Amino acid sequence: xxxxxxxxxVSEFWTDFKREKTGILGLFLLVLLVFTALAAPMIxxxxxPEKWKTFxxxxxxxxxxxxxxxxxxxxxxxxxxxxxxxxxxxMRSTDSGYVIEIPYNNEYDIPPQDIVFKDVVxxxxxxxxxxxxVKVQRPDGKTVTLLENYKFSGNTVIQLGTxxxxxxxxxxxxKSEGIYIDPTQExxxxxxxxxxxxxxxxxxxxxxxxxxxxxxxxxxxxxINVPKDASVNFDNAKIIFTGxxxxxxxxxxxxxxxxxxxxxxxxxxxxxxVSVAVFSVIVGIFYGVTSAYFGGWTDEMMMRFQEFMASIPxxxxxxxxxxYFGGHIALWQIVVLLVVFGWVGVARVARSMALQIKEQTYVxxxxxxxxxxxxxxxxxxVPQLLPxxxxxxxxxxxGAVLSEASLxxxxxxxxxxxxxxxxxxxxxAAGAATNGYWWWVIPPGLAIxxxxxxxxxxxxxxxxxxxxxxxxx
Amino acid sequence: xxxxxxxxxxxxNAIIVLTLVTLVMSALFVKVAxxxxxxxxxxxxxxxxxxxxxxxxxxDNPDEWRAQRxxxxxxxxxxxRSYLWRIQYYFKRTITFxxxxxxxxxxxxxxxxxxxxxxxxxxxxxxxxxxxIIIIFLGxxxxxxxxxxxxxxxxxxxxxxxxxxxxIPMWWFGMIMLLIFAFExxxxxARSIPDPNLTGWAHILDxxxxxxxxxxxxxxxxxxxxxxxxxxxxxxxxQEDFIMAARAKGVPERKVIYGHALRAAAPPxxxxxxxGLLGSLGGAIITESVFTWPGxxxxxxxxxxxxxxxxxxxxxxxNVILYLAAVIIADLTYGFLDPRVKVGASxxx
Numbered sequence: 001x002x003x004x005x006x007x008x009x010v011s012e013f014w015t016d017f018k019r020e021k022t023g024i025l026g027l028f029l030l031v032l033l034v035f036t037a038l039a040a041p042m043i044x045x046x047x048x049p050e051k052w053k054t055f056x057x058x059x060x061x062x063x064x065x066x067x068x069x070x071x072x073x074x075x076x077x078x079x080x081x082x083x084x085x086x087x088x089x090x091m092r093s094t095d096s097g098y099v100i101e102i103p104y105n106n107e108y109d110i111p112p113q114d115i116v117f118k119d120v121v122x123x124x125x126x127x128x129x130x131x132x133x134v135k136v137q138r139p140d141g142k143t144v145t146l147l148e149n150y151k152f153s154g155n156t157v158i159q160l161g162t163x164x165x166x167x168x169x170x171x172x173x174x175k176s177e178g179i180y181i182d183p184t185q186e187x188x189x190x191x192x193x194x195x196x197x198x199x200x201x202x203x204x205x206x207x208x209x210x211x212x213x214x215x216x217x218x219x220x221x222x223x224i225n226v227p228k229d230a231s232v233n234f235d236n237a238k239i240i241f242t243g244x245x246x247x248x249x250x251x252x253x254x255x256x257x258x259x260x261x262x263x264x265x266x267x268x269x270x271x272x273x274v275s276v277a278v279f280s281v282i283v284g285i286f287y288g289v290t291s292a293y294f295g296g297w298t299d300e301m302m303m304r305f306q307e308f309m310a311s312i313p314x315x316x317x318x319x320x321x322x323x324y325f326g327g328h329i330a331l332w333q334i335v336v337l338l339v340v341f342g343w344v345g346v347a348r349v350a351r352s353m354a355l356q357i358k359e360q361t362y363v364x365x366x367x368x369x370x371x372x373x374x375x376x377x378x379x380x381x382v383p384q385l386l387p388x389x390x391x392x393x394x395x396x397x398x399g400a401v402l403s404e405a406s407l408x409x410x411x412x413x414x415x416x417x418x419x420x421x422x423x424x425x426x427x428x429a430a431g432a433a434t435n436g437y438w439w440w441v442i443p444p445g446l447a448i449x450x451x452x453x454x455x456x457x458x459x460x461x462x463x464x465x466x467x468x469x470x471x472x473x
Numbered sequence: 474x475x476x477x478x479x480x481x482x483x484x485x486n487a488i489i490v491l492t493l494v495t496l497v498m499s500a501l502f503v504k505v506a507x508x509x510x511x512x513x514x515x516x517x518x519x520x521x522x523x524x525x526x527x528x529x530x531x532x533d534n535p536d537e538w539r540a541q542r543x544x545x546x547x548x549x550x551x552x553x554r555s556y557l558w559r560i561q562y563y564f565k566r567t568i569t570f571x572x573x574x575x576x577x578x579x580x581x582x583x584x585x586x587x588x589x590x591x592x593x594x595x596x597x598x599x600x601x602x603x604x605x606i607i608i609i610f611l612g613x614x615x616x617x618x619x620x621x622x623x624x625x626x627x628x629x630x631x632x633x634x635x636x637x638x639x640x641i642p643m644w645w646f647g648m649i650m651l652l653i654f655a656f657e658x659x660x661x662x663a664r665s666i667p668d669p670n671l672t673g674w675a676h677i678l679d680x681x682x683x684x685x686x687x688x689x690x691x692x693x694x695x696x697x698x699x700x701x702x703x704x705x706x707x708x709x710x711x712q713e714d715f716i717m718a719a720r721a722k723g724v725p726e727r728k729v730i731y732g733h734a735l736r737a738a739a740p741p742x743x744x745x746x747x748x749g750l751l752g753s754l755g756g757a758i759i760t761e762s763v764f765t766w767p768g769x770x771x772x773x774x775x776x777x778x779x780x781x782x783x784x785x786x787x788x789x790x791x792n793v794i795l796y797l798a799a800v801i802i803a804d805l806t807y808g809f810l811d812p813r814v815k816v817g818a819s820x821x822x
Contacts, residue, residue, distance in 0.1 A: 307486075308489075308490055308493065311487070311490050311796070311797060311800055312490070312494055312793070312796075313751070313754070313755070313792055313793055313796040314755075315755035315758075315792075316755075316788065316789040316792035316793060317494075317498075317789065317793075319773065319777070319785065319788075319789065320498060320501060320502075320785060320786070320789045321501070322777075323505055323777070323780075323782060323785050324501045324502075324504060324505050327777075327780060398639065398640045401640075402640070402642055402756075405642055406642065406644070406755070406756070406759055409642075409644060409759065410759065410773065410774065410777055411777050411778065412777065424644075424645060424648070427648070428648070428762075428763060429778075432648075433648040433649075433651035433652050433655075433656065433663075433763070434651060434655060434656060434663040434664075435656070436652065436656040436657065438652050441645075441648045441649065441652060442649065442652075444645075445641070445642060445645030445646070445648070445649070448640075448641075448642055448645065449637070449640050449641045449642075449645075451640075452639070452640025452641070453636070453637060453640045455640075456636050456639065456640055457636075460636070
């Protein structure tokens with residue numbers, strides 16, 4: 001094929017394709033998906049696959065996305081982390097150390113789960129260690145001392161909500177404000193109460209049982225006292241108001257940001273879907289054409305083998321292969337296995353199409369002129385099958401994506417990659433559906449369906465444009 | 474005689490496929506089991522050593538004793554034989570449904586793989602056939618309806634539904650059903666294992682109630698594609714001459730469709746139904762595990778989570794057999810319904 005011819009046929013194809021509205025919609029979705037997949041490291045961060053294996057300690061666990069506040073009567077506090085230069089802004093040095101003063105505007109019915117002072121490193125040369133005192137000034141003018149002279153050294157994480165000293169201090173404060181606490185219940189409150197809700201609660205007799213949120217600006221003062229021979233490093237320090245909601249898609253049981261997982265999952269899904277479809281079709285086309293070209297015994301043997309492959313159920317064998325590879329199949333292994341089972345259907349159709357082409361006079365002419373087998377197959381027969389091949393490639397993607405997701409869902413996926421199937425596996429293992437963690441269940445499946453739908457749209461449009469003779473409707 | 478020969482050839486073919494697949498499976502399995510057994514032997518020998526130590530009868534030469542015990546167990550588990558010998562050994566055992574035991578009990582106290590499968594397969598079939606009957610019924614009804622009015626809003630809606638549903642993972646849709654109907658609305662129980670305290674009618678009602686969610690998941694995800702396939706076949710048949718002739722004769726339209734057209738379209742429809750049934754079997758099996766329905770899907774999930782290789786081998790083998798049996802049934806019905814297939818086969822032999 002000459003270059004001019006090629007250019008012409010491409011532009012001809014494009015004018016036809018432009019008329020297919022569903023095809024254009026599919027193309028648009030594909031561009032969007034490819035963009036997401038390519039830009040994943042920029043949109044989120046490049047170390048997500050590494051981080052995905054670990055617990056994300058600063059994040060709340062199993063919390064819904066922040067935008068649900070728009071739909072519910074109760075406002076839940078979002079996640080807020082103050083770190084780096086923002087933290088520096090609130091910090092000043094004093095004679096005896098540092099003071100961090102953070103104003104927090106609580107406009108939510110349910111305040112943050114916890115307040116965490118994280119990754120502050122204390123070093124002390126002598127006996128005296130750096131100490132921390134935390135005070136809160138509430139909107140009603142009351143000041144509560146949560147923590148007093150807490151000694152720390154090394155890399156320290158202080159969770160104010162669960163710290164026993166803080167809980168003690170809160171109970172003591174409630175008592176000192178003249179609210180009666182049943183002495184028999186006091187211990188129970190100390191262990192079971194939701195400390196931040198008390199801290200952010202309206203001061204009345206219900207503050208321990210059913211705290212109501214007191215809205216307004218709270219000023220948290222962290223006083224760090226540094227003795228002479230000690231030092232404190234704030235390079236990685238963070239102050240986190242652990243949210244009752246998180247980001248756009250919430251978090252899972254390890255505190256992982258599900259949005260990042262969904263974005264990264266698109267890479268695996270697209271890569272596997274497209275490569276499996278392309279390779280299966282290539283193998284199938286060449287298998288079918290070769291079989292048809294040689295005919296006779298070769299054809300018989302090749303078709304027997306094809307029938308044999310077609311009568312093997314793929315999923316059970318894939319699962320067995322998964323256990324053979326040690327419980328996890330690497331991505332390239334999944335591609336190879338799915339191709340091994342994927343070329344069968346294409347080969348059958350390609351053979352019957354090639355049988356027709358074989359009888360054409362130009363093939364005979366080429367043979368008479370002395371063209372070799374390879375030349376006839378590659379130059380005269382395969383190009384005729386290309387339209388069918390392209391449509392099949394697009395139509396083969398959803399099946400491959402579903403197979404990969406199913407294997408990952410069963411826990412056989414590649415552990416080094418983030419995939420939608422694995423997110424759903426974790427969700428199933430954690431009983432997300434029966435516990436109502438909808439934000440964990442719905443998005444990955446929708447994403448899988450979106451990829452499948454995109455390629456179905458493109459495939460059917462391609463089929464209509466490239467194979468008008470096969471149009472059945 | 475033609476049909477008998479045709480049946481024989483199909484069955485022989487299936488047996489050859491089964492033999493080859495089982496050989497490949499055995500070859501894979503021997504490798505998997507080797508690692509598994511070696512770990513188990515070391516565990517066993519260590520446990521024996523500790524119990525001897527406790528009794529104060531620790532052997533004088535621990536290393537030699539250990540090597541001896543390991544050699545004994547290796548012989549016991551046939552690990553000292555050649556790879557090829559073990560393949561044929563496992564092959565024979567698999568063919569005779571001897572899959573051995575699991576390490577941990579599954580479904581209560583059962584450890585025998587054969588017994589576990591015996592319990593699970595009927596439950597899978599029960600769920601799957603119920604769903605399939607509904608799907609076929611809905612598919613024929615809607616497909617014929619769409620074929621009658623090609624290009625109408627109903628027809629296009631059906632096509633779009635079929636397209637969308639074919640790219641949704643069935644097991645994910647099951648999770649969504651659980652979220653909505655078990656968690657949010659609380660209409661149906663989330664777990665499918667029946668209440669052991671109920672008997673009689675209450676027991677049957679309980680099972681039926683627990684079947685609603687899994688069955689409707691399978692039905693909703695698959696029926697659109699079914700109706701679409703039947704629609705396409707019917708459109709082709711409706712353009713045949715004999716339909717025109719029947720209409721010209723004045724046969725009522727209902728009879729033309731259900732008596733003449735559907736009957737002529739039966740062979741491809743039946744094969745499509747059975748092949749599609751096989752295609753959705755995998756998805757349906759995974760869907761089971763979402764609902765903790767105690768069928769094969771649940772066993773698969775447990776086997777994979779707890780790494781029970783014997784159980785996985787048994788499941789795979791049974792699945793292959795079920796699949797091949799269904800393929801034979803599809804072939805036979807086709808041959809039975811479409812005389813041309815039979816003639817082609819019988820003329821050759």
